[in-house]
Amino acid sequence: MKRFILLTLFLCLGLISLSIESSSAAEKESLPDIEKRLSGDTELSDLLTYAYLSNPSIVSSKKSWQIFIENYRIGKSYPDPQLMTTYFPSPIETRLGPQDWNLTLSQAFPFPGTLGLKGELLESDVQISKLKLDKTVKDIVTAVSSSFYELVYIQKAVEIAMANQKLNQELIQISQNAYAKDRALFYDVSKAQAQTAQIQYDLLLLDELESTEKTNLNTLLNRSPDAKIGRAKGLPTGDVVYSLDEIYNLAMLHQEDILIADETVKRSSASIRLTRFENLPSFKLGLFYAGIGDPDLANPPRDAGDDALGIQFGMNLPLWFSRNDSQKQKALAVKEMATADRAAMVNTTKARISRLWFRLQNSKRLIVLYEKELIPQGLTSIQTAETWFREGEAGFADFLELQATAYNFQLSLERAKADYGKALVQLEQLAGVILDRKKNTPLGDNS
Incomplete structure (x- = not known):
């Protein structure tokens, strides 16, 4: 309502x-x-x-x-989502093959109720x-x-x-x-x-x-x-x-x-x-994608060259309680x-x-x-x-x-x-x- x-x-x-x-x-x-x-x-x-x-x-x-x-x-x-890409001039060698580039898409979310206030x-x-x-x-x-x-x-x-x-x-x-x-x-x-x-x-x-x-x-x-x-x-x-x-x-x-x-x-x-x-805390959800090349191996593994996909989750840690207490006291004084x-x-x-x-x-x-x-x-x-x-x-x-x-x-x-x-x-x-x-x-x- x-x-x-x-x-x-x-x-x-x-x-x-x-x-x-x-x-x-x-x-x-x-x-x-x-x-x-x-x-x-x-x-x-x-x-x-x-x-x-x-x-x-x-x-x-x-x-x-x-x-x-x-x-x-x-x-x-909500804040704009972030898109970040990385290209490796010298690819990083992994078990599945060289990592040529990766891509990260993330979105920050405030704690539920914060936007309403x-x-x-x-x-x-x-x-x-x-x-x-x-x-x-x-x-x-x-x-x-x-x-x-x-x-x-x-x-x-x-x-x-x-x-x-x-x-x-x-x-x-x-x-x-x-x-x-x-x-x-x-x-x-x-x-x-x-x-x-x-x-x-x-x-x-x-x-x-x-x-x-x-x-x-x-x-x-x-x-x-x-x-x-x-x-x-x-x-x-x-x-x-x-x-x-x-x-x-x-x-x-x-x-x-x-x-x-x-x-x-x-x-x-x-x-x-x-x-x-x-x-x-506020939170961040992300999607990670890495492009993997073909490995230079005589006997490559069965999943060699498969691109990597991952899900990210993060949160900030509000450890500085004294600062937050000061913000509360400031708000009380303003009222x-x-x-x-x-x-x-x-x-x-x-x-x-x-x-x-x-x-x-x-x-x-x-x-x-x-x-x-x-x-x-x-x-x-x-x-x-x-x-x-x-x-x-x-x-x-x-x-x-x-x-x-x-x-x-x-x-x-x-x-x-x-x-x-x-x-x-x-x-x-x-x-x-x-x-x-x-x-x-x-x-x-x-x-």
Whole structure:
């Protein structure tokens, strides 16, 4: 049964590997289509697909996985048989005649059970390589998504800044007219001009940040640094439907670093069992054939000139028990190290989840605060201050101050949305599932 499971597993792995190779041409053909879409409104799904098909780290991890699959096939095989022939320029005289040449064919066999245990080790190597591929995909997904959310923020901030710049130009005109009518101070005019200059600086800074973020995205997609990326289409902020404890449990099931540690412990156990076979012999079976010539005798024996045929059997003698004991102690130490590494990884993962959970909840609170309270209140206050100013019941400085506050509130809202998206995608990569809906579909599954 175990052999059947192993064969089924690696047949599936082989089919997946073949499908990856056979579909590579189709994948490359789809890249130009995505390339065209990236120059217009850019969606996160297109960026992720492009990165999966072209990111060098992912391509390298795929090939590494394939290498370990081939190593399994190689390691499970018997060693090649040996064929040796000897020719004697001066034949050796025997009772039956001169021995002109001989031929030896031999095959080595490990102790029964040794190949099976080596197969377990190689199977673990394949699984670890697959998990590393999934981890690489998740890391790239996180990097691309985080950069995308940052780009969304920057482009939204540019819109807000440009709208406020236009409004500030109007405020400058209003302040100058009010100053001319002694309804505003020169300080008010200067403050309006200073706010406009600050917004112009913000626009310059945002333009450079947008260029930098697009370069970062292009490098993740293995594109030219100055390749065109259009306007990033923002995504709605979904609510997480899992509790913190549920996310902890999901991470234990899906987090690649923990799964790699589990597989390493399993591999170490198989390695310990394999060391027991180091004290057992391996065998060699052979077939010997010697070509015998005719003897130069007056009365040769009846079987003179008959070729010789023999069967060989050999075995190695594992006498150096101290070396074998050291191999066992090494395997035990590796298992203990892997167990400790797993415990450390579990603790580190839970700490990261806790920090990301706080960032996520805090960003969500800020989004609600700005959307539901601060921005509506700020806009209402601006309208009230403008009315009072026109009626001569309030100063122009109050109007300017409220306008600057509303501008900062708008930027802070977009910043909170971007931070929420970043924290969510990082939390999803640790949990291994989409967190805004109850669907246990592991992320980064390449099959």
